[in-house]
Amino acid sequence: MLPAQPLPVQLANQTPFRYFCNILYNFCMPYMSQPFNLHQINSFLTVAKCGSFTRAAILLNIAQPALSRQVRLLEESLGVELFVRHGRGVVTTAAGQLLQTRATHLLEEVEATASAVSAIAGEVTGQVIFGLIPSVAHSMAGDIVQRFRENFPRVSLVVESAMSGTLQELTEQKKINLAITYEPYQRRNLRCTPLMEERLYFIGPAQCPTASAAEISLQDALQFPMVLPGNNHGLRIMIEKAAAQVRLPVLLDAEINTLALQLDLVRRGLAHTILPLATVLRSVKRGEMTACPIVSPALTRKLVLATPADRPTSVASMRLQQLVEQAVHRQVASGEWPGAQIGR
Structure with missing residues (x-):
């Protein structure tokens, strides 16, 4: 049996992440010849990412001498130099690069574990x-964000909007962390959960000659000048391939990556x-x-998560993924997302 170690700090008011860091530190400390803690690891990773002790100290909201001391103690614990200093900041050594890769995965596991432990108590953070x-x-987006904030008020939600690629x-x-995007055309290191498959439409102005048509062939649609995203965009790739199959060019009038424009x-x-x-x-x-x-x-x-x-x-x-899937099912079933069916 491993010996139980008393925690030397008061944990009652700590966040789940700090709570778990201290548990892990106190559990591992008796078996490490030169103990270090996850706060030192986090300081190291921040400096490595910023390339500067000054910028990292500002980001972490601590004094630069205190940050330098944490990194120095970590270097002494490991017996290696982690950074090479130069006039514009710092770069990681070979040992620093290895630690950066492995420590990043370590902190991700710690954060996921802390979140899971908190969820057992009914609190998602x-x-x-x-x-x-x-x-x-x-x-x-508005519906998803509103429902998520109502159900999980202690989770900080950051929303980014960009083209699929x-x-x-x-x-x-x-x-x-997760994105609603179109199915990747090239192999990527992603897990993709199908959400829906949606039909594409020819979109024209109010006075378009096709306004009263029930449908339009791809050949007829390609007779009109188009505004499309850049040629590295998934939709553009799909349209170009479809046009090639019917042996017609795309009459590109403008190439614009902003949907609103x-x-x-x-x-x-x-x-x-x-x-x-x-x-x-x-x-x-x-x-x-x-x-x-x-x-x-x-x-x-195909739209995927x-x-x-x-x-x-x-x-x-x-939890956010569950809300997204519910929102998709709700909009497809109600007809708010016409021309779509639930993905498989």
């Missing part, structure tokens, strides 16, 4: 960085585009735009 593509942010990169880099050009009658109906449903109902389903072939896209494949999912992230 922590932070979730949530990414959404603009079309989803426009349609359901950008969200996938940020999630893969662990800068976003794309829609403004369409509304003004300057261009046309291809999007899910839910993205423009309000404008269509107001008579500002027209939407016609594309056929021969029909174009569909992406999380980093090699990072533990916190309880807070899991």
Whole structure:
């Protein structure tokens, strides 16, 4: 049996993360020849990320001498130098790079464990960085954020909106915890849970010749000048591939990565585009735009919920995922997300 060690600090008013750090530290301390603690690890990681003791001290809200002392004690405990100093700041040594990689995973596990322990007591804490593509942010972000804040007031929720490819990169880099995005076209280090499959529509201005049409073939749609996102965007790739299959070019009038500006050009009658109906449903109902389903072939896209494949999912992230799935089911079932069906 491992000997029980009394905790030398008062834990009653500490956050779950600090509570768990102290438990882990006091548990491991008797078996370490040169003990160090997770606060030193966190200080090291912050300096490594900032590349500067000055910037790291500001970020951590502690005095720079105190931060330098924590890192020095960590170096003495490990018997290695972790940083090389230069005129513009610091860079990690080979040992520092190894510690940065492994310590990052360690703190992720600690935070996930602390969150899980807190959840057992009925309290979900922590932070979730949530990414959404603009079309989803426009349609359901408000509902999701409101329900999440009502149910989990002690979780800090940060919302980012960006194009699908950008969200996938940020999630893969662990800068976003989970993101609603389109299914990746290339292999990525992501876990993807299907949400829905939605049909794509030809979107035109109110006076568009297709306004009264029940549907439009892809060949006919490609006769109109288009405003589309850049050629590295998933939707653009899909449209270009579909156009190649029917041996027609895409008449690109403007290449714009901002959804709001794309829609403004369409509304003004300057261009046309291809999007899910839910993205423009309000404008269509107001008579500002027209939407016609594309056929021969029909174009569909899969919406997924992406999380980093090699990072533990916190309880807070899991709770948000549940709310997202409920919101999707609710909107598809009610007809608020037309042209869509629940993904498999």
